[in-house]
Amino acid sequence: MAKSVLAVNAGSSSVKITFYTFENPPRAIADAQISGITAPPPTLKYQHGSVKHKEELQEKLSTPQDSFKYLLKRCFNDPELSEIASESDLAYICHRVVHGGDYRDSVEITDESLHHLEALEDLAPLHNFSALEIIRLCRKELPSVSSVTFFDSAFHHTLPDYVRTYPIDQGVAKANGLRKYGFHGISYSFILRSVAQFLRKPQEKTNLIVMHIGSGASICAIKEGKSIDTSMGLTPLAGLPGATRSGDIDPSLVFHYTNDAGKLSPASTKEMHISTAEDILNKKSGWKSLTGTTDFAEIAVENPPSEAHKLAFDILVDRILGYIGNYYVKLGGEVDALVFAGGIGEKSALLRRTLSEKCKTLGVAIDPQANDKGPQDDETVMDISKGAGKGPRALICQTNEQFEMAYHCIRARS
Ligand SMILES: Nc1ncnc2c1ncn2[C@@H]1O[C@H](COP(=O)(O)OP(=O)(O)O)[C@@H](O)[C@H]1O
Ligand SMILES: CC(=O)OP(=O)(O)O
Numbered sequence: 525m526a527k528s529v530l531a532v533n534a535g536s537s538s539v540k541i542t543f544y545t546f547e548n549p550p551r552a553i554a555d556a557q558i559s560g561i562t563a564p565p566p567t568l569k570y571q572h573g574s575v576k577h578k579e580e581l582q583e584k585l586s587t588p589q590d591s592f593k594y595l596l597k598r599c600f601n602d603p604e605l606s607e608i609a610s611e612s613d614l615a616y617i618c619h620r621v622v623h624g625g626d627y628r629d630s631v632e633i634t635d636e637s638l639h640h641l642e643a644l645e646d647l648a649p650l651h652n653f654s655a656l657e658i659i660r661l662c663r664k665e666l667p668s669v670s671s672v673t674f675f676d677s678a679f680h681h682t683l684p685d686y687v688r689t690y691p692i693d694q695g696v697a698k699a700n701g702l703r704k705y706g707f708h709g710i711s712y713s714f715i716l717r718s719v720a721q722f723l724r725k726p727q728e729k730t731n732l733i734v735m736h737i738g739s740g741a742s743i744c745a746i747k748e749g750k751s752i753d754t755s756m757g758l759t760p761l762a763g764l765p766g767a768t769r770s771g772d773i774d775p776s777l778v779f780h781y782t783n784d785a786g787k788l789s790p791a792s793t794k795e796m797h798i799s800t801a802e803d804i805l806n807k808k809s810g811w812k813s814l815t816g817t818t819d820f821a822e823i824a825v826e827n828p829p830s831e832a833h834k835l836a837f838d839i840l841v842d843r844i845l846g847y848i849g850n851y852y853v854k855l856g857g858e859v860d861a862l863v864f865a866g867g868i869g870e871k872s873a874l875l876r877r878t879l880s881e882k883c884k885t886l887g888v889a890i891d892p893q894a895n896d897k898g899p900q901d902d903e904t905v906m907d908i909s910k911g912a913g914k915g916p917r918a919l920i921c922q923t924n925e926q927f928e929m930a931y932h933c934i935r936a937r938s
């Protein structure tokens with residue numbers, strides 16, 4: 525039996541794994557995910573063939589590493605999933621690593637590359653720690669399978685110097701790697717390819733404003749197939765607010781918020797050091813801090829349950845609009861499409877409608893029925909534009925970071 529490729533997407537609150545056939549393009553064999561790790565009980569979603577299963581788990585799975593172990597065991601032990609029963613059925617494991625520093629491409633894990641990635645952990649402890657723990661676990665427990673890492677930041681290596689440079693002392697900046705990196709690039713790469721194909725345009729002639737709006741949210745300006753600006757920065761904290769992230773604030777705010785801003789946060793562990801300010805702005809802010817919920821589905825409703833819910837919605841809309849205006853101008857008004865992606869961008873018809881109405885001046889118009897209906901499960905790109913208007917088209921793209929990793933892993937090796 526041909527070996528499979530496993531793609532792992534570890535976030536702070538969820539772990540998603542998908543097994544693919546080793547063919548070009550890859551075909552998904554099974555998909556399993558655990559979400560709600562930070563808000564127990566964790567929920568398992570599991571799918572292979574026509575089997576779809578969802579359950580709340582009794583197990584205490586408080587880290588992405590434990591969740592990954594659980595998912596792997598569950599898939600290996602499923603008698604109905606005979607293609608994947610042990611280590612020997614796997615050819616490669618692809619890992620999503622958010623921060624890749626100066627890496628422009630994927631990296632096969634060796635002792636040396638792992639050391640290099642461990643050095644980067646200091647720059648992005650909150651985002652890289654879980655992925656690296658899972659890589660270390662795979663090397664230990666599945667030693668015969670090669671791990672390949674794919675970086676969110678790699679897609680943005682084309683940012684011009686005046687976009688990536690912060691106006692601070694350049695000696696300090698260079699010595700410490702302090703620049704804009706940008707994230708969600710695995711997703712943007714999937715979206716660019718899918719949307720260009722949908723529009724029947726070569727990627728190098730495609731100009732897009734893409735919104736990846738999930739519990740972490742960012743937006744990207746793509747000119748002739750290249751990222752020319754994006755809202756996240758040195759870390760995924762910059763730019764748009766998220767479920768528990770503040771997004772852009774005046775950096776001085778942290779010193780007015782608490783005198784302990786620079787001290788080590790109690791959330792730090794022996795292996796992972798983060799400051800109190802980073803902990804507050806990454807984990808105790810965003811729409812959770814305004815409304816008490818991380819679930820944007822409770823916020824994006826016609827009649828919000830409270831003023832705070834309405835405020836959280838209005839803030840996200842306002843910040844996204846600021847970037848759309850900015851990027852529209854940077855792209856010289858030559859924008860093929862505004863693309864909605866990410867858990868919220870793909871599912872919230874209200875957010876799409878609100879943003880589209882506010883972008884009327886750019887010639888954006890959507891078909892309300894198509895927008896309310898949203899895409900079918902197997903519909904990667906859906907056009908929700910109304911008629912052939914003057915402005916950019918409005919598209920929904922169901923992004924797929926696991927597929928993107930497996931696709932490139934296999935393409936480079938077959
Ligand atoms: N129907 C919906 N309307 C609005 N938001 C939704 C809807 N369904 C799911 N979401 C939101 O999508 C977000 C998760 O998106 P996702 O891209 O999977 O996030 P991440 O990868 O950052 O964990 C959650 O905030 C969830 O509340
Ligand atoms: C980079 C980032 O914020 O990732 P996620 O949205 O998956 O949390």
Ligand SMILES: [Mg+2]
Pocket residue numbers: 535738740
């Ligand atoms: Mg995500």
